[in-house]
Amino acid sequence: MNIRPAGAADLPPFFVYLDDHLRDNGRDGAPLFQPLSRAQSQLPPGLKVAFIEGLAIPVGEPGWRRLWLAVDSRGSIAGHIDLRARPEPLARHRAMLGMGVHRAYRRRGLGAQLVDTAIDWARSQDGLKWIDLEVLSENRPAVALYLRSGFAMTARIEDMLEIDGVSQDLSYMTRALG
Structure with missing residues (x-):
């Protein structure tokens, strides 16, 4: 598997x-991994714009x-990882x-490789x-991956989201780069 930076052509x-x-x-009984309704199976247009514009913005700029x-x-794309600016100016x-x-590459260690790639670059x-990251608390495989990768749980907010009429807890995690 080749993990590489993506550009505009990608x-x-x-x-x-x-x-x-x-x-x-x-x-099929799998946990939600995005805070979206199960019926929403397309990337929101605003997120596409954020990727298109964000790749050209220097790191550290909003x-x-x-x-x-x-x-x-x-x-074929087997997985992805992205880092982005936080919305808070400070x-x-x-x-x-x-x-x-x-789906064809889950549970094979690719997630850990992607996280390591992002951490190495960020350092x-x-x-x-x-x-920092936010993860739906019921997504235990993701939470476990992040914990193994050195992230610490900083908060779990009960009933933070209601998706398809079901209460969802949201976990906040962080990892120091030093």
């Missing part, structure tokens, strides 16, 4: 991959985003993490000191 196939990925959200793709031997020393792994950036 975004159209990445968006197709993400739409397919979102169709798995909470399907709206920056970096994306890595795991690509299999056929050239949190430029922190990044938010998002990731996903294609090389002047000014970044922390990586």
